[in-house]
Amino acid sequence: MPDYSWPAPEKRRVIGRRTNRIDGFVKASGRAKYAYDIKRPGMLYAAVVVCPYAHARIRSIDTSAAEKMKGVAAVHVFDGSAPGTEVLWAGWEIAAVAAETEELARDAARAVKVEYEVLPHFVNEADLSKAKAAGRVKPAGEKVTGDPDQAFKEADVVSEGVYGCPVICHLTWEAHGQVIEWKGDQIEYWPTTQAVSSIGNELAKALGVPPANVHVMQDHMGVGYGSKFSPDRWGIACAKLSKQTGRPVKLFLPRDVEQMIAGNRPSHYARIRLAAKKDGTIIGWESESWSTGGMTGGGAPPIPYVFTNIPNQRLNHTAVQVNAAPQRAWRAPNHPQASYLTCCAMDDLAHKLGMDPLELFKKNADYTARPDVYRWQLDKAAELIGWKKLWHPRGDKTPGPIKRGLGIGVGTWGGAGHLSNCRCNIYPDGTVEVELGSQDLGTGTRTVIAMVAAETLGLPVGAIRVKIGDNRYPFSGTSGGSTTVGGVSSSTRKATMNALEKLFERVAPKLGVKPEELEAVNGQIQVKGDPKKAMAWKAACKLLGTEKISEMGQNDPKNPMGLTTGGVGGVQMADVSVDTETGIIRINRLVVVQDCGLVINPKTAESQCYGAAHLSICAALYEERIMDDITGRMLNPDIEFYKVAGNPDIGEIIVHLDIRPEHDKRGVIGLGEPPVIPGIAAIANAVTNAIGVRVPYVPMTPDRVLAALERRSA
Amino acid sequence: MQAFAYASPTTLKEALALLADRWGVADILAGGTDLLNLLKDHIHTPQRVINIKGIKELGGIRKTDSGLRIGALVTVSELLASPEVRAEYPALIQAAEGIKSVQIRNMGTIGGDLCQRPHCWYFRQGFGLLAMKDGRSLVREGDNRYHAIFGNQGPACFVSASSFGPPLVALNARVKLVSAKGERELPVEKFFVTPQSESEREIALRPDEILTEILVPPAANVRNATYEVRQRETLDWPLVTASVALTMKGTAVASARVVLGHVAPTPWRATEAEKVLAGKGLSAAVIQKAAEAAVTGATPLSRNAYKVQLVRAAVRRALEAARPKA
CATH class of the missing domain: 3.90.1170.50 (Aldehyde oxidase/xanthine dehydrogenase, a/b hammerhead)
Known part of the structure; x- marks a missing residue:
């Protein structure tokens, strides 16, 4: 069996290079058929x-x-x-x-x-007392770990806040x-x-x-x-x-029906109390949360998030039923909301302690699954955004109506590769096909497959024919949970190596060596380390006569053989300006620091981060499913009043992929979801830092910002 | 959309002959940026659609002794490109710049902007212009975050969607309305009306008339500006706008017109602010006082009190933009 492991970083010729999408031209020219x-x-x-x-x-x-x-x-x-x-x-x-x-x-x-x-209907869950009065609540029961009562008694500081994010829609551009x-x-x-x-x-x-x-x-x-x-x-x-x-x-579906029934993300609201020691060590957590995902209610958010090992917790969750279509998985289900709830509560605690939130997040990093990773990423993000220079205690004291602030959010995700099968065909004329029953959601999957095949076969990316998007190709898993890149890159690696082994068997006798002494580099099959003892790719394939090589490769999630794994961390920091006379928020910068194992294509990986940051900005500032109490209808099943950020609204997004060797050696990890998690929290905390008062709900629309400012003055 | 007969006349006379004397029979198609949505959503179900884009006499911008004559078919892009408009009417340019979609700028016309229907979400979902259901006002009792804070004591609570209404009212412009029977002129201020019943419209145009031209008085001595409060920099409805036109006498304001947008069923004259400004220099204190006076008489609904503050900010910023540079 060949050694499937990824080539060492210094030996990679294709993997790790910024590579344009192989379907970029057909898409940009309008020839791509949807x-x-x-x-x-x-x-x-x-x-x-x-x-x-x-x-x-x-x-x-x-x-x-x-x-x-x-x-x-x-x-x-x-x-x-x-x-x-x-x-x-x-x-x-x-x-x-x-x-x-x-x-x-x-x-x-x-x-x-x-x-x-x-x-009779009931469509709005933000006010829990109304939901109770309407008989639409299903308490999930209390979950206690440790002794929260004792912890809150022993605390030097207790902070409390209410936070919420509404239901938003998937708003897939293709209906x-x-x-x-x-x-x-x-x-x-x-x-x-x-x-x-x-x-x-x-x-x-x-x-x-x-x-x-x-x-x-x-x-x-x-x-x-x-x-x-x-x-x-x-x-x-x-x-x-x-x-x-x-x-x-x-x-x-027409857009309005699409918005009403074809996908929504559950809301999450919570009253959160945190107990801490003077030095910032958190010793207790209490939360009462509620959410809706339609008539089935909404599941409990995974809080405390990332800092899961905070001791002495009391969690109460209530699912609220509303007359609206059921929730669907939304890019990192429940994580962006949980990050928002947790990071806002921690930011409020830091304020109450008179502490820099960056220090508080680092101080409590031992409660996370990967303390060193988070500490490093917090420092990296702080460096990129200029935290030391720009951060100030709550409330920008500079004169004028525009107030600037910084904030932090964190995230985590799995992202190990799914079950994927790949077939690699090598034809006598040198043509290479890789076939997978997979799909490219616009993320760059096609390009990643081509890059892995090109790396393995020693060919240019353009020489690989990627055939996906057909269920007659070998079974490949669904694109959910950020599992695609790990799955298809591993199965492609194996299939192409298996095919190459067959080709080596044909070439070896001609070069007078054993098959295992060969390698495929720079468009030829050569004796390892000796480019002169070689046969060009086409000449090698010609040896097949009228046959073709057709070999399979599988990523088995139970035994990924080191090619893919799961578990990533991410930190984002936002830099915002708030116009305190209009309540309008502008994003100056959003820094995205994210680890995701071995990165095949940094260009499309960064694109994932850009796209994710865009969605975080939408959710933090604009997006909201607005339901009408009287008619029971969604009032904004459109893109006129269901607002999303346009290009001028997103500021500068600065992406730093954390590809240090310790991450690279873990193999390929999915990136579709992780970067969409921390942004809302980062922006919400930055707004709070700018104006000196918490805007308790997202989206932070002018009415909500002005109401918060009014409360501060009162 | 409901099927309709389609006509594309090349003269105004032909077009006028195709109109009816009641609403609902014929709709006029200019840029189509609003009408097509109304048709697709079955808010309008006309028997005839009359495309007036082929009528040459409805286009063009001309400078005359009595001011600027802007044809109803002049597009937002044409307006932005016009040196005559740019020279004297920054309030119009700034309103045009607020329309952030290139496609809408290229297709949308100034006449269409004045005649577009309100974007109240209840109206657009088929609950009628006044949005009454079983005797209840959906706006008053429902989600009115984008609705009126002035002029909302009658049954109408929507806001006028027009971008050019407020600056044109501030500039004391007039519109020319032509029917087969004759023509008339109205101040733009009188063109916008607040309907009192479901059968009325929000503009004074009659069903057998076409808005042909807008006449803007000379403004060489009129400092003017528009400020829009928009949540997004991309295409978005303003939450509040303020247009100001200050007739100057030296460095002092002889008379002022302050007009608010997106706060009432019509562009809304802030007459108290105008009084504050008359006869004064534009000091920071006067501007502040005018901004405060602009919200006099506001009657916000359950969810839109924030607009009161936005009016203050918009008026102050419009006045600051109009103030002669020191």
Whole structure:
């Protein structure tokens, strides 16, 4: 068996080099085809009918008028939406109409007559007392470790605060949807998904057809953030419309429905008390938290976060049910909220102690799983942001309305590689293919696969044909939990090494050496360390005659053989300016320090950090699902009042990948989620540092900032 | 959107003949940056859509003795590129600069800006301009964070969305409205109205009229400026705007017009602030006093009291921008 381990840093020619995306050109030129771009001959367009009420019972559904409309091919009532059904949130799918054009489909959808018995709803959880009064709470029970009562008695200082972040939506730029063509017993399926290898099996199960009959294809996709694993009810409806009509059907959710039902991240609110000694050592934690993720309520946030070993804890959590669509995994589920709650409480404690929060975070680093890593990263981030020079105790005392401040946030994540299989084909003309049933969410997965193959085979990145996005390729795991890069880089490494070993067997006799004496470097197969005793790649492959080499490689998460592992830390520091006359916050800089093991492509790794920082800025300043108490509707199911940061709003993002040797030797670790965790806390703490008072809830909109300033003056 | 008949006349006369004498029959398409959303959301369901972009006489900016004549079809980009506008009307330029989308600048017209419908989220979700449901005001009892703090004592609580309304009112501009029967002129201030019932509109334009031209008086001696409080630097609605036009006599203000945007169903004259400024020099103390006076009579709703402070800031900053440089 070959030695699969990653080449030593000094021997790497491709891995670790800043490499442009291999699909950058097709994307930038608009040639990349997304599911939304698929147009099949004879394709029908489908539109959905959704319930406008947050809570209702379906009395009747009359599709006859829609069915009679010219150009309408079929009307399908969703499974689970028959008359009598209790609808639990606005946006609930009732029916789908397939027609010759998108416009006709929308008109026909409006012609579907649905009668409802409107029932009482409850949609806002921020005020826990109202949720209790409405009977919408499910306490999770108390969790106690150590003796919190004693700890709070012994404390020199106790600080207390209330913090909260609302439900936000996934807002995937490419909406949820698919094109499906059901011909005979075969289903051609073009979804937008994070799960190329498994989504077809799920669709097959829902439709009662053999999984082997569902062919999934996806070249490119426009993000999922954790909301695109399943075919969903609209995928099943699309397939049924295709079967019913015998024609391909395209069904994508419009933006408003997308915002209402296709993914949201649970809220988290908490009243937190911290007990500490004068020197800053935390000795006790008490929290009462509540959250919602829709009708199922919301799970407890993992607090205290990162500083998990704080002794003497009392945790109470209450899940609140609201009439809104269920939560979905959102990039590092629950972690950004937990980081925000924990780091804000610690920042408030530092203030009460009269201590620099940087010192408090370092002081208590022993409560984390990786104290040395966090201390180093805190110092590194402090150096990059100029903490020593710019930090001041709470409240910027310089004259004028603009106040500047700094703040800290921390995070952690797993990110070990998932189950992934790769096939490497080497053809007699020298062509190399690597095939994986994986997907590139826009993160650069394709490029990473090409780089690993190129490194292993001694070829340029451009010589590798990466074939992903098809469930006929070897099974590769879903892109969730930041598991993709570890999985696909390991399986690609193994498959390409296995294929290379076969090629060595052909070349060795020609060079008069044993196969194990060969290496692949600079486009040739050569005797190790002797570039003169060599055969060019093409000439070597020619020895295959009419055969091809086709070898597999697998990343087995139970035995990753040192190629991938999990567990990372990250620290972010924000530098903000607050206009105290308008309450408007501007990000000056956001410093991102992140470890992620061995980095294959620093360029796309940094891009992940930039993208993540952008999302943190959105959540800290702008994003909020606004629900209307009276109508039960989402008031901003759009991108007009559901606000996100544009380029001028993000300031300067400074990324430092912590790739010290001790991280490099751990192998590849995923980076999709970790950098999205600490930012909200860092920005919230920076705002507090600037204006001298806590803005207790995010997003920190002008009304909230001004209200906090008013409280300070009062 | 509901299917409609489409016409693309090349003369004003042809266009006027296609209009109806009641709302809801015909809609005018200029830049389309608002109308298309209204059609797609079924807020407007006209039988006819009349594209007026092909009517040449509705374009162009001309300087005349009586001031600037701005054609209704002049786009935001054209306005920004106009030396005549830049020379005398910084209040208009600054309002145009607040529209941060290049696409909207290129397509959106000044006439369309004045005629666009409010962006109240209840209105845009189909609850009507006044957003009443079962006798309750959805705005008053619901989420009114972006709604009116002035002029909201009647049934209308939305805010005028117009970017150019406040500076044009401050500059004492007029609009020309033409119908098949004749034409009339109105001060922009009178063009915006507060509807009292669901059947009324928020502008004085009649359904059979087209807004053809905007006439802005000369402003060589009028210091003017607009300040917008916007949460984001990217495309975003202002939370509050203030436009000021100060007719100067030496270094003192002879008369002032202070007009607020996004705070009322119409651009809102802050007459108390105007009184403070009249006859005074623009000292910091006077500016501060005017900013304070601008919020006189504010009646915030349950969630938008923060806008009162934003009015103070916007008025102060607009006045500081308009103040002659020392």
